Amino acid sequence: MSTATVSGPRRSKLGWNLLGLFVFVTAGFPVYWMLNTALKPAKDAIDPDPSLLPTSLTFANFGRALDIADFWGPVGRSLVVSLTVVVIGIVVGMLAALAISRFAFRGRKVVIVGILAVQMVPLVAMIIPVFLLLNDLGQYDRLTGLIITYLTFILPFTVWTLRGFIVNIPRELEEAAMVDGCSRTTAFIRVVFPLLAPGMVATSVYGFIQAWNEYLYALMLMSQQNQTATVWLGNFTTKHGTEYAPMMAGSTLMAVPIVVLFLLVQRKMAAGLTAGAVKG
Amino acid sequence: MSAADTTAPAKVPPARPAPPPTPPAVTSSPTRRLAGGAAVPWALLAPCLLILAVVLGYPLVRLATLSFQEFGQSQLWGFKPAESVGFDNFAKVLGDSEFWAVVVRTIVFAAACVVFTMVIGMAIALLLQRVSGWVKTLINIALVASWGMPIIVATTVFKWLFDSDYGIFNALLSKLPGVDMIGHNWFASGPEGLAVITLLVVWGAVPFVVITLSAGLTQVPKELEEAARLDGAGAWGVFRYVTLPILKPIIVMLTTLSVIWDMGVFPQVFVMRNGHPEAEFQLLTTYSYDKAFVVNDYAQGSAIALLTVLLLLGVIGVYMRQMLKIGEVE
Numbered sequence: 337m338s339t340a341t342v343s344g345p346r347r348s349k350l351g352w353n354l355l356g357l358f359v360f361v362t363a364g365f366p367v368y369w370m371l372n373t374a375l376k377p378a379k380d381a382i383d384p385d386p387s388l389l390p391t392s393l394t395f396a397n398f399g400r401a402l403d404i405a406d407f408w409g410p411v412g413r414s415l416v417v418s419l420t421v422v423v424i425g426i427v428v429g430m431l432a433a434l435a436i437s438r439f440a441f442r443g444r445k446v447v448i449v450g451i452l453a454v455q456m457v458p459l460v461a462m463i464i465p466v467f468l469l470l471n472d473l474g475q476y477d478r479l480t481g482l483i484i485t486y487l488t489f490i491l492p493f494t495v496w497t498l499r500g501f502i503v504n505i506p507r508e509l510e511e512a513a514m515v516d517g518c519s520r521t522t523a524f525i526r527v528v529f530p531l532l533a534p535g536m537v538a539t540s541v542y543g544f545i546q547a548w549n550e551y552l553y554a555l556m557l558m559s560q561q562n563q564t565a566t567v568w569l570g571n572f573t574t575k576h577g578t579e580y581a582p583m584m585a586g587s588t589l590m591a592v593p594i595v596v597l598f599l600l601v602q603r604k605m606a607a608g609l610t611a612g613a614v615k616g
Numbered sequence: 617m618s619a620a621d622t623t624a625p626a627k628v629p630p631a632r633p634a635p636p637p638t639p640p641a642v643t644s645s646p647t648r649r650l651a652g653g654a655a656v657p658w659a660l661l662a663p664c665l666l667i668l669a670v671v672l673g674y675p676l677v678r679l680a681t682l683s684f685q686e687f688g689q690s691q692l693w694g695f696k697p698a699e700s701v702g703f704d705n706f707a708k709v710l711g712d713s714e715f716w717a718v719v720v721r722t723i724v725f726a727a728a729c730v731v732f733t734m735v736i737g738m739a740i741a742l743l744l745q746r747v748s749g750w751v752k753t754l755i756n757i758a759l760v761a762s763w764g765m766p767i768i769v770a771t772t773v774f775k776w777l778f779d780s781d782y783g784i785f786n787a788l789l790s791k792l793p794g795v796d797m798i799g800h801n802w803f804a805s806g807p808e809g810l811a812v813i814t815l816l817v818v819w820g821a822v823p824f825v826v827i828t829l830s831a832g833l834t835q836v837p838k839e840l841e842e843a844a845r846l847d848g849a850g851a852w853g854v855f856r857y858v859t860l861p862i863l864k865p866i867i868v869m870l871t872t873l874s875v876i877w878d879m880g881v882f883p884q885v886f887v888m889r890n891g892h893p894e895a896e897f898q899l900l901t902t903y904s905y906d907k908a909f910v911v912n913d914y915a916q917g918s919a920i921a922l923l924t925v926l927l928l929l930g931v932i933g934v935y936m937r938q939m940l941k942i943g944e945v946e
Contacts, residue, residue: 349748356747356755359740364758366819367765369784370773382782384798424667432664439657447661454672456928458880460901461921464908465675465682471692488671491664549766551883556909566768573890580776587769598764602827 367591374398374588378581397585404582405571407589414565417479418547421486422540429494430536434524436495437502438510455492462488463556470557477559485557486547493546494539497605501535502528538604541597548594565590683919689912705919714895715903715920719927722900725810726878732818733874734867737825742855744830763823771887774816778802803888806896813884821877825870832866833859879928900924 372390373381378400380391401407435441436448466485467476475481505528513523554564563570569590572583682698683705690696709715740759744752762770777785780801789797803809836859844854860867882901885893893902900920908917 349746352743352746353748353751356743356751359743360751360754360758363755363762363819363822366770366773366777367758367761369777370769373776384782385787386782386784388784428663428667431660435657435660439660441654441657444657447665451664451668454668456876457672457676457925458876458901458921458928460880460882460905461679461925462672462675463905464914464918464921465678468678468682468692468914469675484671487667488675491667491671495664545764549768551768551887566766569768569772570887580779580782583772584776587772591765591769594766595761595764599760602760602763 370584370587370591373581373584376581378579381581381584397581398589400579400582401572401586401589404579404586405568407568407586410563410565410568413479413562414548417482417486417564418544420483421490421547422543424483424487425490425494425543426498426536426540429491429539430498430532432495433498433502437499438507451492451495454488455496459489459552463552466553467556476557477562479562482553482557482564485553486550489550490543490547494543497539497542498532498535501532501539505531534604538601541601542605545594545598679918679922682915683922685915687913687915687918692912692914701915705915706923709916709919709923718898718900718903721806721810721898722879725814725881725899726875728814729817729821729878729881730871730874732814733821733825733878734871736818737822737870738829738867740822740826741829741833744826745833759823759826762819763827765820767820767883768887770816770820771884774812774819775888778812803897806894809888809897813881813888816884816888817878817881821874825874828866828870829863832863836862876928879924900927 374397375393375395376391377394378397380386432451436444436451462485466488470476470478470481470485473481475484509527509531510520510523513527514520518526549566551566554567555570558564558567569583569586572579572586684700684702685691685698686701686704687698691698740755744755747755765773777783780786780799786797786800789795802812840858840862841854844858849857880901881899882905885897885899885902886905889897893906898906901924904917904920904924906917907920908914
């Protein structure tokens with residue numbers, strides 16, 4: 337390979353590009369097929385020998401998807417839950433992230449280990465006691481119950497990610513401001529906070545997506561009348577079978593806004609998630 | 617003010633035989649940079665710790681106590697008090713051959729997901745360095761789209777791709793000469809169905825690995841690779857002896873995270889099997905769920921969940937050491 341790059345860089349690039357296109361097609365195919373099915377007439381979707389290219393375009397499946405079960409109710413509930421969780425998570429999480437990244441104190445290590453450890457408890461392991469707890473508290477089938485449980489995974493995530501962003505802001509900036517007469521608090525507000533803002537936006541959006549996408553708790557802790565957006569997708573499968581074309585339309589409705597949001601922040605997120613990993 | 621200042625005196629005299637460790641506790645702490653009262657950080661941490669204690673601490677304790685009790689429907693509705701039964705639940709679970717089959721299946725499944733994710737992710741990350749700009753953009757779009765897709769949507773889409781009658785996958789395979797897969801049901805057998813689910817998990821997990829590793833690859837000094845090449849190392853040699861060691865912390869982090877996520881796979885199996893996974897599809901997560909909410913034996917379900925957590929602890933130990941090292945260098 338190294339000799340190939342020396343003797344014919346153009347030709348070897350072509351090979352890599354072809355391989356790259358193969359990766360693009362493979363990775364993108366499920367998304368393409370979702371869109372393709374969503375936009376073709378429902379009867380074309382159940383062709384045993386489906387055409388790879390779009391047949392005729394229609395938006396009828398989207399109408400059908402919105403008809404099958406109430407769509408805006410679940411979406412509204414998901415919005416309320418996700419936004420609340422993110423707001424609590426970001427405020428509380430930032431204070432904690434600040435503590436572990438900017439202060440030396442006894443027990444800091446224990447706190448870091450603790451926050452990392454709780455991130456690793458599988459959600460499914462928690463579902464039984466959480467179900468019993470909410471049952472005892474009378475919070476079963478309530479949005480507040482769902483918000484409380486979502487904090488279990490949003491909070492450790494925001495703390496750890498914001499920590500990553502804070503670590504990347506040089507301490508010297510704060511120290512300089514403090515030498516110039518700022519108190520530690522004003523130094524933070526005037527120097528660190530503006531630099532941290534993009535990271536906080538990225539963390540909020542990412543946290544929002546995680547809360548929005550959660551399925552298990554939403555399924556277990558909410559009744560059919562109070563289901564959230566992810567569980568709504570289940571309505572397309574009934575005893576009589578699955579309506580695939582409207583289902584793909586529903587999937588598109590669910591996925592497109594999230595993917596677009598995701599696109600906006602993913603570059604920033606990769607930086608936050610891996611902050612320090614390379615240096616370590 | 618900085619760590620360098622406080623620790624410098626201890627490092628200066630190199631020739632002298634090491635003096636007995638003079639006041640060690642103070643100077644040895646590398647994190648002691650911005651001094652401050654202990655009250656401030658704890659005050660900042662308080663809300664976070666309080667919430668975690670309530671939403672996580674309490675349920676975890678409850679999980680542990682539950683697994684030592686008898687707890688079914690009658691205890692749930694309060695007709696009977698929950699009584700302690702010692703290790704009975706664990707004895708029941710561990711004595712059940714089905715449980716061990718599930719453990720083995722879960723480990724094989726998770727291992728396959730992790731290995732494929734890491735190998736494919738690394739291959740694509742390396743490939744991205746070699747392709748033209750426009751191909752790179754195309755791949756990135758596809759990766760971000762599959763990464764951002766909600767798991768539940770991805771699962772639904774894969775169910776459609778692998779549909780026995782109208783799935784495009786069967787139709788495409790049947791286009792190959794001598795292959796007739798029309799009507800083939802991928803979920804008729806556990807191994808085949810789990811292979812499809814592995815594909816789904818890997819497809820969803822690869823983008824994060826690629827993007828993280830790509831970020832890491834940009835930090836590999838070009839001069840080091842050059843030097844290795846001048847010394848006669850081939851592509852594999854450069855990768856093995858230069859790139860890989862530098863990426864090691866990221867790889868450890870990604871691998872452990874993948875293990876944790878893949879051991880916790882639930883909606884993919886649950887939704888693919890319409891909420892009722894057959895025995896051949898049960899993983900530890902769905903098995904615990906089944907015992908608790910289908911058989912209504914919450915105690916046994918908890919015992920299984922607790923055993924799953926214990927199984928993960930080994931992995932967490934490795935990961936924790938890595939993360940602590942990262943926390944140290946700040």
